[in-house]
Amino acid sequence: MNEFLINVLSWTGEDGGIAIEAFNIWHFLYLIIIAGAITGICFAVKGRSAETHKKILDKLSIGILCWYITNFFLQPFVCGDNELNIDKLPFHICTLMGIVGVFAQFSKKDWFKEVSVVLAMAGALMYLTYPATAFGGAAPWSFKVIETVIYHSALFTWGFLSLFTGQVKLHYKNMWMPLVGLCCIAVWATVGNLCYNVSYLGEGSARHYDWFFLTGTSFPFVPVYLMPLAVITAIYGVIACFYLINYVIEIIKKKKQTNATAE
Numbered sequence: 001m002n003e004f005l006i007n008v009l010s011w012t013g014e015d016g017g018i019a020i021e022a023f024n025i026w027h028f029l030y031l032i033i034i035a036g037a038i039t040g041i042c043f044a045v046k047g048r049s050a051e052t053h054k055k056i057l058d059k060l061s062i063g064i065l066c067w068y069i070t071n072f073f074l075q076p077f078v079c080g081d082n083e084l085n086i087d088k089l090p091f092h093i094c095t096l097m098g099i100v101g102v103f104a105q106f107s108k109k110d111w112f113k114e115v116s117v118v119l120a121m122a123g124a125l126m127y128l129t130y131p132a133t134a135f136g137g138a139a140p141w142s143f144k145v146i147e148t149v150i151y152h153s154a155l156f157t158w159g160f161l162s163l164f165t166g167q168v169k170l171h172y173k174n175m176w177m178p179l180v181g182l183c184c185i186a187v188w189a190t191v192g193n194l195c196y197n198v199s200y201l202g203e204g205s206a207r208h209y210d211w212f213f214l215t216g217t218s219f220p221f222v223p224v225y226l227m228p229l230a231v232i233t234a235i236y237g238v239i240a241c242f243y244l245i246n247y248v249i250e251i252i253k254k255k256k257q258t259n260a261t262a263e
Contacts, residue, residue: 019137022130026140034128034153041157042164053165060158061105067154068098071147091192091211093123093185093235098155105158113168115177119185121159122178122238124152163246170246178239182232189214 020026045056072088090096097120104116128149138144162168189212196209208215213231216224 018139020135020140020145021137022135027131027135030140030145030149031128034149034156037153038157038160041161045161045165048165050165050167053161053167057105057158057162057165057167060154060161061102064098064151064154064158065102067147067151068095071151075143075147086196086209087211089192089211091189093119093182093212094127094152094155096185096188097123098151101155101158110168111174111177113162114170114174115181117159117162117168118170118178118239118242119181119235120155121242122235124156124159126235126238127152128156170243172243172247175240175243179232179236182235186212186214186228186232 018026020030045053048056068088072084075085075088076083088095090099097116100116101120104113107113131148135145135148163170192211193209193215210216213219214228216222216227219227219230222230
């Protein structure tokens with residue numbers, strides 16, 4: 001049975017045939033499916049009570065964490081690697097927010113929820129729209145692709161639904177908070193990179209890892225010394241767009257209310 005799963009859900013497919021890459025037809029197909037699913041969910045929850053919205057988001061956040069933990073330990077057996085994929089450790093923004101998101105969901109601090117929502121949305125959206133070489137030429141139905149798409153889609157959906165249902169609101173005075181959050185993640189990822197790299201030096205072998213894409217090896221076209229700034233700037237740029245879109249939507253709502261009152 002395990003051998004069957006490995007053959008069907010293999011990482012790359014031994015025949016070298018159909019593979020998913022950034023911006024190919026399979027990637028766009030997944031994006032269309034994700035967009036359609038989120039749209040359907042929004043229609044399904046629209047008009048429900050705030051209490052129902054809260055319960056849905058609670059369950060979704062817990063489900064994301066459970067999927068993250070299950071996949072972390074399941075992947076070596078399903079894919080036949082027989083070793084844990086350290087890329088799944090919580091040093092990337094997406095893997096980290098899958099854990100932090102649960103605490104934010106059940107927190108009573110609005111600012112914590114707001115920061116967590118925009119960070120989760122930005123990280124997941126950027127990964128889904130520009131996975132670069134993350135898919136690694138895997139088959140579209142491989143376990144690596146399926147689990148990655150499900151996880152990041154769910155993470156983005158949690159954040160989007162939090163805003164869509166009004167459970168979380170964006171406040172412009174808090175725009176500096178996500179930036180501080182990104183800096184904290186960068187420090188956290190740096191600690192992870194250093195600990196991993198140094199730990200192997202003691203064994204006489206050199207290992208290198210690039211959590212949160214800070215060391216420049218993941219994107220060689222960016223100078224190493226600018227990589228932390230480039231990563232933080234890019235993600236915060238997406239977050240700023242969220243606040244801008246929210247601002248435009250609020251203006252439109254106010255105009256409609258004004259027109260309705262005038263009539």
